Amino acid sequence: MNQPQTPEYPRWAEKYISLVGDNVITTLAAQATDFPNFMRGLQAKADYAYAPGKWTIKELLGHMIDTERVLVYRLMCIARGEKASLPGFDEDNYVAHAHFSQSELADLAEEFGLLRKANLFLIKSLNKEELNRKGVANDLEISVRAIVFVLAGHVIHHQKIIEERYL
Template sequence: MNRPQTHEYPAWAETYISKISGDDILDLLEKQGTDFPEFLNTLTEKADYAYAPGKWTIKEMAGHIVDTERILVYRLTCFARAEQHALPGFDEDDYVTNAHFADRSLQSFSEEFALLRKANLYLFKSLNDHELDRSGTASERQISVRALLFVIAGHVIHHTGIIEERYL
């Protein structure tokens, strides 16, 4: 699959899309479905650790990644199905604040992500070129289905890097 062109996504998406090397996004998304849960399972001793006051714990980071996967896949589904209505944005800090991620085990996030990604892969692999080219509005910005696939993968890479750099 070709990489999205810059006109297919808003500036904020570049943070995530730039983390993807190559064009084989479906293979990467599939690989993340096992690699990321395995990575989380190595962090259980630090699950409640935050590297600074006011920063998320590893559990909160994992919960954020799961929440964001759901939201981005909802957007992708809407746009692939030619939704014409604009979709709202979301404030990730509010989502983390209003969740009870500390009450869960890191293992539960690992399992949830693996199952969520496995289910999402059926959708991702079913998309044809016409659907990948479609776009819609979310958070008052246009983004294509293709770009969302790259953002989804890049979001996991981004936060894995933060965990490795600041938490370990």
């Protein structure tokens, strides 16, 4: 699958899309196993935040799970021809109202992996017309294909943050 072109996505998506090569399905599939394994290795730092007011490792992983769900909901709605504008979400508010600190890091890692594997069934089922379909989320136009790339890039982005700031 080729990378989406600039008219297919809002400016915020560029930082994620630019991190992903053309073989996005392979990247998504590898992340379903590799990223949870990476996270399980951080058990000793599960409740660590690199600065006051920043998320802990558990909260960061919880954010990634929430984001995966929101983005795939948008992807499905747009692929199915939804014309209504889909709502945005405040990731800080979502994390604040979740209970990620009460979860085990290994359980969150497992949840992410299973969620990604399930989402891959939907993504792989989409045809070219559906992948190119555009819709509106958070008052901004985006294509299904762009969301697929954002999903992969979001994991790459946060793994880099973990490696640079938490380890």
